[in-house]
Amino acid sequence: MIVSALLTSVGINLGICIIFITLYSILRKQPGNINVYIPRLVAEGKAQQRSHFNIDRLLPSPGWVSRAWHLSEEELLSTTGLDAVVFMRIITFSIKLFSVAGVVGVFILLPINYLGNQIKKTDFSDLPNKSLDLFSISNVEDGSKRLWIHFCAVYFITAVCCYLLYYEYKYISSKRIACFSSSKPQPHQFTILVRGIPLSSGGTFGNSVESFFTEYHSSTYLSHLVVRRTSKLHGLISDMESLYKRVTRLKSNGPAQKKFQRDGFLGLFGRKVDIVDHYERKLGDLEENVRMGQSDVSLAGEEVPAAFVSFKSRYGAAIASHIQQSDNPTEWVTEQAPEPHDVFWPFFSASFLQRWISKLVVIFSVAVLTLLFLLPVAFVQGLTNLNQLETLFPFLKGILTMTFVSQVITGYLPSLILQMFLLIVPPIMKIFSSIQGYISHSEIEKSACSKVLWFTVWNIFFATVLSGSVIYQLNAFLEPKDIPLKLAVAVPAQASFYITYVVTTGWTSLSSELFRIMPLLYNSIRNCVGSADDEFDVPSLPYHIEIPRILFFGLLGISYVILAPLILPFLLVYYCLGYIIYRNQLLNVYEPKYETGGKFWPIVHDSTIFSLLLMQAIAVGLFGLKKLPLASTLTVPLVVLTLLFNQYCRKRFLPIFRAYSAECLIKKDRQDQNDPTMATFLDRLVTAYRDPALMPIQYSGNVHEHNAPLLSFPEV
């Protein structure tokens, strides 16, 4: 790839970004789009409706940038929770790391690479037609003493990265503990989930639980709720809920705005009816169905051998969840309960063995998906090589000889197509994770996050780098000692692909994140067909899509910092843009649905350590290839040191993310002893984990009240 092709790509994408951002600045001020751009503020009632027309509405303004920039971390923490703070710290961590790496790369390594003589330079004036390889390590001659500067850079960047990682891990663990210490009593802190309840002869699961915990945890046991099989009811209830919201909002608009709709297909055919009446009748029918279902389940007693057991103190719950309860480890299996609205109800029915097997099946399926996915990647990879494309589609020859077309194809198209394919992966991974037997949405999302991350790393990095048949790639990993050499040959060759990848996929994904193109389209269509002002959901930040993406760019940056430092400025632009855009979105768009207390950070840490090891492995291979075996050997201790550092962090910080300490729990419990509201809290705790499908429902009679607390646990 030549410099001008890169510049074309940068130009196109910069243009797209600017257009998107400008459009956003204008569109966000239109009243019709508030559900798209500030749904969170709308839901919180903070958005003032500006109905009067104003010329200011049509001009782009940078006010939102300044608001996002000036947001302090405390404000972010209080409004969006610790998970969002951790998410933003991934970006600030990357900015810090790549600022240092960028200075080293651009001002030290880049000139050294350019001064090499492996690639023929015609003359200096013809810069646009020069290969990007001029700026990469490929240009440094074999055995050159200058490679020792690269060697020092490997050590330096590893040291900086480890220091930053340690600092962040320490900071986030302290934040996690601080958040817990300052939190109000919450149901999940007092509750555990028990699975594998044995059935005593003739009794029910409820009796078993009652007798077991009054026997062995008499001083702290409060109550229990046995889980029931309610997947059918859940469908009915969710229909009912959305209908209820719709009716409430319609009514809140007052009788003045009475609306009519046709009662046929999509509201387009049939006779005109009063829309509120119509919905209320529907709601009544649904409620009848649900009531019948509820009484049916209770009578049939379809209990699952799992229960939520609540305790009078956090420490009591922690004791029960940490100590193996029964002599048979497959019975009375305990774990800390998730937040009540975070519980994933459908998969409670699975037994110990079923969950174990479904977990194995999921692991197998993920592996298969990863392997099958290589086919589109291989095709996309072909597009970056014009010669291959011409032999494949001879009729394209005419078009491909045009400079602009060939530049677009090599610079832009491949990563765009790849990106399209990748869009379907996160939802699939989320489905896999939900089958795996996790009990909460947050656990599912965390697991999907890891899956998507490794999928991305394998398919976009290794499969592209080691392009070839699936078998060939697997072979590469079945001969571990050849890995550094193979990587050292293959990775630098793909430098230009990844530089354009950062520019195209990275920049574009950020601006489309800001622009929210799909919700905008959806909203516009609804505005057109006239069902605006209807119910809308405040989305939550899809961590399992965003975190892997950000981490993957980090992996690219770290592994190419030595090889092709030209990638670093583009990455820095990506992260700085991301810093503003994600802060803006967290403020205006996304609402946290649950709180894991920063449990996503260990994934970030592991992934960064992996990136470092990858960089070091490539360096080992590369110094060998460049006939500097001493440097190659001297890089090996760095690998060992990095592994030791990781091991130390796992011992020092990881336990904090698994559970809270006795010290911490007991302190909190003592604070609560003097709290007069605790009695009320414990009363409500008894029913906090009632299955939403089994809650007594009272919708049709309740629709006159606004903002009645729905099925979630009332906040204390």
Add this chain to the structure above:
Amino acid sequence: MIVSALLTSVGINLGICIIFITLYSILRKQPGNINVYIPRLVAEGKAQQRSHFNIDRLLPSPGWVSRAWHLSEEELLSTTGLDAVVFMRIITFSIKLFSVAGVVGVFILLPINYLGNQIKKTDFSDLPNKSLDLFSISNVEDGSKRLWIHFCAVYFITAVCCYLLYYEYKYISSKRIACFSSSKPQPHQFTILVRGIPLSSGGTFGNSVESFFTEYHSSTYLSHLVVRRTSKLHGLISDMESLYKRVTRLKSNGPAQKKFQRDGFLGLFGRKVDIVDHYERKLGDLEENVRMGQSDVSLAGEEVPAAFVSFKSRYGAAIASHIQQSDNPTEWVTEQAPEPHDVFWPFFSASFLQRWISKLVVIFSVAVLTLLFLLPVAFVQGLTNLNQLETLFPFLKGILTMTFVSQVITGYLPSLILQMFLLIVPPIMKIFSSIQGYISHSEIEKSACSKVLWFTVWNIFFATVLSGSVIYQLNAFLEPKDIPLKLAVAVPAQASFYITYVVTTGWTSLSSELFRIMPLLYNSIRNCVGSADDEFDVPSLPYHIEIPRILFFGLLGISYVILAPLILPFLLVYYCLGYIIYRNQLLNVYEPKYETGGKFWPIVHDSTIFSLLLMQAIAVGLFGLKKLPLASTLTVPLVVLTLLFNQYCRKRFLPIFRAYSAECLIKKDRQDQNDPTMATFLDRLVTAYRDPALMPIQYSGNVHEHNAPLLSFPEV
């Protein structure tokens, strides 16, 4: 190797065994040898001294065999503890497994192998000169339908083995829980070890512990003892202890037997002194030294940031040891305490980081030792190949052509030399384990057991099988997909070596175990120089030597069951002999020094699973080699099933071996509530973990009393 060479080897070793056993039957009846053959009974005072001469004393008698045979498991459990029962069950498990495998191997596989035609048979009458390969799978022609019988045997033996493993795991876990339930209150059940105690400003570690546990475990906390740095004192004390024992015994013989000894070198030179006076004076000097040391340490306050913390209930101790105590996981690190006399005092001083680093250093050292050890093994391996030996030492040509000499060399010498080298490995591994930072002798022995096991498997199995340079062998494992094929080529070729290995090393090690040749020699020398009736130690069974040996023969049996079923009868003889001999030794010789509650079994389970996987990997390679690719492919699901079985067992049984359940602990605690002796027990618990080096000593004044409880915790 030909049949006659095998028969020579069997003959020699059978002879040696019979001689050893006959000699044992005679020598054990000699009064001079009671310290060698029944030290345990002597220590328990059960051995009656037969001083009158009797013709019966000179004739071998099989009474001990019958006594060992008739011993029931309950008796074994009550006299020697659960660890010895688990040890015997390894042998009975092997007998069961290899009985079934032996029937399949000898009556089905052996005839099939013999009917093959790959190796030329001259005629039937010349059996002694036929190669042993005739009876191995090498003799079956490629692509033969008969190989499907071998395929079925792989499945059948895996199924039998897994069934037996599951049954044993279940049985031993239930025994472990039963033993705990029926045990008397013991100090280690109520105590935890806390490490990484932070020092509050100005205070001592003792104050920190006191304030932390009264703050957070006020209801169950009983007392604590801070560990001190006492390695120098330990040396003095152990000298004193042995001197004290000697004096006590001399005195107990009464004034009638007053003895004199010269006070110079080894009691051979110098002037004659009353031996009791001489020792008492020495004891007094030592005591003075120790007292000074004790007060010195106390004054200097060389405390280590570790303490034994005792609780009023077992459940209280379990809670403190299971839940992370502090927000910083490297502080207040807790674990269940070992038995007081099992504590390994020297390594308490190491900090969290030091222990971690020394663990890594040990892992590295073990790897280096394993690699360096290949050199003698390679040499020994050369001896089995006469041609190599002749080229190496040309002057031996004349001797080596003699049939008997060559048979001895190929059949006997190699494994004998190997055995000599291997004798030094277990002590080295034990030293490594003790550096690793374990806090108890039992943990050290358990860890050394694993180390010796994997050392044996690597050096005696893989290094012999894949003979060649170290680099070549490592290469074999760096290309994982080629492993089955390489094993399938190499393992059958070594069949005759391992058959003789079982006969020589296996049988000989058992008979020398019975004969106790080194203690016998030591005792005879002492008898000669006249210091008999002196102090002697009752040995404990060295699990880290015996268990790896038994398991390694199991690995040989399982991996050769398909390849060379001729090994099985010899193995069965080994195990049956072992059954009688070890039971006899457990009854008469060894005394348990500590009780792990069967924690050695998981090692046995893992090792057997590894053997099964090895057999299956060899089968995969072999069926491929024998041009039966379908059978090769169909063996792969068996590998997966075996891994799943292992995973299930780890989930189902392993937690039982890690800790006792809440149910179990609380039940025990409730039983004790009504026990009137508990108050006394708790009083004594306070001082149970006092460092023996810091106990107030009172030897010189105390020597008149017999059998005064020494430094161990008084039994309750």
